[in-house]
Amino acid sequence: MAAYEGKSGMVIFSPHIHSRSSIEKIMWNVVLALVPAVLAGIYFFGLNSLVIIFTSLVTCVASELVMCLFTRRPVTILDGSAVITSILFAFMLAPDCPLYIVISGAVFAITIVKWAFGGLGSNFMNPAIGGYIFVSASWHDIVTMHTDPLSVFKTGGWNSVMSTHFDNYLNLFTGNIPGTIGEISKLALLIGLVYLMVRRIVSPVIPFVFLGTSALFLWIFGGLPFGNTCFTGNPLFHLLTGGLILCAGFMAVDYVTSPLTVKGKIIYALCLGVLASVIRLWGDFAEGAFYAVALMNIFVPLIDRYTAKRIFGYGRSK
Amino acid sequence: MKRFILGLAPVLAVSAVAVTGLGMGIVLAFSLIISAGLVSLARKHLPEIMRGAVSVIIIAGVVTLVQAALFYLLPDMSSSFGIYLPLIAVNCYIYYTALIYGEGEAQGSPESSRTVLMAGLFIFLASIFAGLVREIAGRGAITLTLPAGGAGTLDLMKLLPPGVSISPAAVFIMPAGGFLVAGLALAFFQHIYKKRA
Amino acid sequence: MKFKTKSTGPGGIFIEARRLTASDPIIKTHLPALVRLPMLQDSGKPARAIVSAGDHVEEGQVIGEAPDSNSANIHASVSGKVISVEKGPGYKNIETDIVTISTGGTIKNWYGKKYDAGGLTPEQMMGEIRQSGVVSMDSGLYCTPAQQKLAGITAKEKIDTLIVNAVESLPYLTSGRCIIMEKPADLIDGIRLVMKITGAKDAVIAVEEEKKRSVKPAKPAEPVESAEPSAAEILLSAIRDKPDIRVEVLKTRSLTGRREHYPLDSEGKLILALMKKELPAGKKPREIGIAVENVSTIMAIYEALVYKKPMIERLITYTGDFVAKRGNYKVRIGTPIRLIIEEFGMPSGKGSGPVIAGSPMTGMEITDMNTPVMKNTPGIVVLSKRQDYKALDRPCIRCSRCQESCPMMLRPARLAALCREDDFKEAWKSGLGQCIECGACSYICPSKIPITAILRYGRSVNGSL
Numbered sequence: 001m002a003a004y005e006g007k008s009g010m011v012i013f014s015p016h017i018h019s020r021s022s023i024e025k026i027m028w029n030v031v032l033a034l035v036p037a038v039l040a041g042i043y044f045f046g047l048n049s050l051v052i053i054f055t056s057l058v059t060c061v062a063s064e065l066v067m068c069l070f071t072r073r074p075v076t077i078l079d080g081s082a083v084i085t086s087i088l089f090a091f092m093l094a095p096d097c098p099l100y101i102v103i104s105g106a107v108f109a110i111t112i113v114k115w116a117f118g119g120l121g122s123n124f125m126n127p128a129i130g131g132y133i134f135v136s137a138s139w140h141d142i143v144t145m146h147t148d149p150l151s152v153f154k155t156g157g158w159n160s161v162m163s164t165h166f167d168n169y170l171n172l173f174t175g176n177i178p179g180t181i182g183e184i185s186k187l188a189l190l191i192g193l194v195y196l197m198v199r200r201i202v203s204p205v206i207p208f209v210f211l212g213t214s215a216l217f218l219w220i221f222g223g224l225p226f227g228n229t230c231f232t233g234n235p236l237f238h239l240l241t242g243g244l245i246l247c248a249g250f251m252a253v254d255y256v257t258s259p260l261t262v263k264g265k266i267i268y269a270l271c272l273g274v275l276a277s278v279i280r281l282w283g284d285f286a287e288g289a290f291y292a293v294a295l296m297n298i299f300v301p302l303i304d305r306y307t308a309k310r311i312f313g314y315g316r317s318k
Numbered sequence: 319m320k321r322f323i324l325g326l327a328p329v330l331a332v333s334a335v336a337v338t339g340l341g342m343g344i345v346l347a348f349s350l351i352i353s354a355g356l357v358s359l360a361r362k363h364l365p366e367i368m369r370g371a372v373s374v375i376i377i378a379g380v381v382t383l384v385q386a387a388l389f390y391l392l393p394d395m396s397s398s399f400g401i402y403l404p405l406i407a408v409n410c411y412i413y414y415t416a417l418i419y420g421e422g423e424a425q426g427s428p429e430s431s432r433t434v435l436m437a438g439l440f441i442f443l444a445s446i447f448a449g450l451v452r453e454i455a456g457r458g459a460i461t462l463t464l465p466a467g468g469a470g471t472l473d474l475m476k477l478l479p480p481g482v483s484i485s486p487a488a489v490f491i492m493p494a495g496g497f498l499v500a501g502l503a504l505a506f507f508q509h510i511y512k513k514r515a
Numbered sequence: 516m517k518f519k520t521k522s523t524g525p526g527g528i529f530i531e532a533r534r535l536t537a538s539d540p541i542i543k544t545h546l547p548a549l550v551r552l553p554m555l556q557d558s559g560k561p562a563r564a565i566v567s568a569g570d571h572v573e574e575g576q577v578i579g580e581a582p583d584s585n586s587a588n589i590h591a592s593v594s595g596k597v598i599s600v601e602k603g604p605g606y607k608n609i610e611t612d613i614v615t616i617s618t619g620g621t622i623k624n625w626y627g628k629k630y631d632a633g634g635l636t637p638e639q640m641m642g643e644i645r646q647s648g649v650v651s652m653d654s655g656l657y658c659t660p661a662q663q664k665l666a667g668i669t670a671k672e673k674i675d676t677l678i679v680n681a682v683e684s685l686p687y688l689t690s691g692r693c694i695i696m697e698k699p700a701d702l703i704d705g706i707r708l709v710m711k712i713t714g715a716k717d718a719v720i721a722v723e724e725e726k727k728r729s730v731k732p733a734k735p736a737e738p739v740e741s742a743e744p745s746a747a748e749i750l751l752s753a754i755r756d757k758p759d760i761r762v763e764v765l766k767t768r769s770l771t772g773r774r775e776h777y778p779l780d781s782e783g784k785l786i787l788a789l790m791k792k793e794l795p796a797g798k799k800p801r802e803i804g805i806a807v808e809n810v811s812t813i814m815a816i817y818e819a820l821v822y823k824k825p826m827i828e829r830l831i832t833y834t835g836d837f838v839a840k841r842g843n844y845k846v847r848i849g850t851p852i853r854l855i856i857e858e859f860g861m862p863s864g865k866g867s868g869p870v871i872a873g874s875p876m877t878g879m880e881i882t883d884m885n886t887p888v889m890k891n892t893p894g895i896v897v898l899s900k901r902q903d904y905k906a907l908d909r910p911c912i913r914c915s916r917c918q919e920s921c922p923m924m925l926r927p928a929r930l931a932a933l934c935r936e937d938d939f940k941e942a943w944k945s946g947l948g949q950c951i952e953c954g955a956c957s958y959i960c961p962s963k964i965p966i967t968a969i970l971r972y973g974r975s976v977n978g979s980l
Contacts, residue, residue: 013906014875014957014967014968015875015876015954016878016880016898016902016903016904017898017902018963019528023912023961026914026961098484116501118910121911121912121913140488255912260915260918261915309918309926311796311925311949312524312783312796312924313795313797313949314795
């Protein structure tokens with residue numbers, strides 16, 4: 001057991017016991033929590049989803065391996081973080097997405113968004129979302145879905161939704177609808193999320209505040225794009241469509257890109273809720289949550305700076 | 319060996335199409351070398367107080383001449399450069415200041431000439447590189463004569479085996495892609511310099 | 516009897532405290548064959564050795580003179596012949612003279628005569644304490660000469676309250692609890708004496724919440740035989756008749772009761788829990804009228820005043836998950852740890868790991884088994900190989916667990932990053948001075964970053980600037 005060798009010499013090393021917590025335990029538990037959604041994607045979309053998820057997985061892990069060797073750092077492909085990124089990235093793609101797009105996005109996510117900025121712990125933005133933005137900008141027409149309930153709602157209003165029978169909330173909840181691989185089954189996602197909350201890996205603050213704010217905002221302003229008055233939005237429909245639950249439960253809560261204190265998390269999630277709703281209602285994209293998270297990730301250091309806790313003994317007048 | 323990352327705006331702006339990248343490279347290198355040479359000559363014979371203003375006038379003059387020439391000889395290219403052509407003047411001024419004046423080299427000396435020539439060469443190469451990469455990745459084609467997409471464009475998509483349909487990654491012809499390519503090129507050069515050092 | 520518990524505020528972690536020796540009685544060890552006495556065993560200045568090789572010394576004789584009134588004397592803990600005076604590591608591994616004495620000669624009975632300490636003035640009491648080399652045995656490894664901490668009537672600051680730290684916060688160690696269980700009457704008298712020295716008007720004893728452990732109550736006016744073990748922390752029915760000492764129970768258990776809250780016994784947090792005042796950064800408790808002492812120190816002061824016994828032995832806890840003969844042992848100061856291990860046995864087979872002087876959270880690993888038990892050693896813990904902590908030093912994933920567990924509300928990961936880059940000015944501004952080096956952050960870090968060691972480094976560098 002080494003002592004810490006600083007410039008002024010050796011220092012007594014303590015403590016000597018540890019709580020047995022580790023990065024692997026956290027990461028692999030998150031992967032476990034994503035398994036229900038993976039299974040749901042395969043169940044509803046068949047083997048295509050499995051192929052996409054598998055491709056994404058292999059590409060991400062291979063990129064991680066290459067970058068570890070290239071930067072001469074210890075090889076960390078087994079710590080689970082690349083696996084999480086690969087699954088989350090695959091979740092944001094449609095089941096008929098061509099594989100070259102999957103591969104490009106995965107490589108971009110790991111190599112550029114994660115490793116070019118310093119590797120684990122140093123990414124300024126969620127790598128999966130970074131990969132998604134890359135593929136969405138590059139192959140916009142191929143990647144963007146037009147048949148999922150949210151897009152149908154955006155283009156045609158509630159009438160289109162009713163005519164395509166997307167107003168069946170049970171279907172929306174279980175995932176029996178068109179959409180991207182991971183976002184469809186809210187049931188599966190929520191099972192995983194609850195598991196993570198129980199294991200104290202994810203703090204419930206961000207998901208609750210994010211979803212709550214979105215629901216509130218969408219209820220108040222949801223009717224405006226269609227010419228209706230305030231308070232005519234349908235928050236339940238909005239919560240159950242698009243990638244909102246996927247984003248709020250698994251991407252906004254990523255440790256590296258979210259604030260450190262509870263107060264910071266609340267502010268972050270509030271802004272996320274508003275941004276995501278605004279993009280959803282008035283933006284070109286159908287699903288705004290991912291872009292909202294990407295934008296707010298950049299503000300997280302600022303939030304952290306202004307929500308630091310008062311240090312014990314420093315008094316209230318600081 | 320000095321390394322500078324300066325004045326990338328013109329390169330990033332027009333390198334979405336290969337031939338404009340090439341053209342911008344030539345124009346930049348030419349303007350830089352000619353104006354740097356003239357300014358060096360002039361500064362030697364001028365009192366201190368006039369040097370700054372005269373340098374600016376010379377550079378602006380050179381670029382205006384280039385702009386006029388391009389307008390008459392290659393009007394398509396000139397219009398696709400747009401506002402970035404006069405911007406070259408600012409670029410040249412920055413290059414001159416950083417390369418020679420900032421580094422304290424004697425103006426007009428062989429070292430300074432070499433510096434300017436190398437800078438011109440590298441900016442030319444960078445511009446071609448950016449143009450090629452961005453257009454191949456972003457559009458799947460290489461445009462050899464303007465207008466883009468017209469008769470002089472090599473469509474690389476036709477070279478793919480039948481049955482394989484790949485779309486190019488449109489992000490590369492967007493400004494974001496320009497920065498991405500610039501960043502990757504930078505990373506590449508940093509790596510080489512590190513290996514040499 | 517149910518007590519209302521007080522909380523020490525946010526922060527801290529819940530760990531398994533492993534009080535394996537909690538009910539073991541105090542056992543005196545045999546005299547060691549030799550003792551090694553470093554001249555520096557506290558944070559004062561090193562004493563000057565006044566004996567040399569070949570001299571005969573008596574137990575209790577001063578062999579190291581304190582250079583000034585704020586440092587502690589060193590006494591011979593056994594009678595015998597001085598073998599050598601040579602350089603070696605002392606307190607905090609600082610090099611100092613070590614006097615090695617080979618045991619032989621008379622054993623003194625210190626407890627034969629009781630002196631009337633109550634009749635002394637506070638100044639006289641301070642003088643006695645200074646003579647006796649008593650040090651303030653805080654948690655962990657830091658200790659200061661007792662006279663430094665006991666300001667009061669004899670110094671500028673006026674003390675109103677004495678807080679007695681009877682909380683055993685460090686995992687594995689139980690020596691404080693033994694004192695409470697076996698000698699509560701002496702403890703109360705000691706508290707009264709310290710109150711007189713400092714001029715405090717009242718005293719508060721902080722004990723921890725207990726489940727299933729019984730503490731013998733004792734009434735000073737009645738013989739000890741009438742006491743019976745009873746439920747939780749009823750220690751101090753001893754003070755029933757005098758209202759100036761009260762007992763407060765601190766909330767120390769997690770919701771399920773299985774784990775204990777750590778750390779509890781830093782001065783600032785105790786003052787917050789008991790007096791509802793927050794100790795401002797950089798100030799000592801005596802500057803706001805509070806004196807904090809712990810139970811072992813008060814017993815040592817009591818023995819110094821009442822039996823005129825200098826600090827020549829102390830209570831340590833020898834324990835570990837696989838140690839056969841665990842217990843709370845009274846050992847002579849200067850006993851090489853090797854001899855203690857020989858007497859009580861090391862665990863075998865299970866793959867014994869490091870031997871720690873102190874508790875596993877704040878102690879120091881002993882690599883040289885000739886290291887003596889010093890005045891500041893509260894115990895010896897033998898860890899198993901499985902428990903041993905390897906600092907993998909992976910990248911920080913910003914999980915903020917260290918921040919949630921810091922009792923002083925700091926941001927340990929950020930401070931460690933600043934110290935790593937030698938940006939001590941910014942680190943100090945961000946609260947490095949308030950770090951109590953409890954080890955909670957390192958304990959909980961999933962990336963196994965040795966935060967505490969880095970912060971300790973940062974604090975020591977700044978101290979010397």
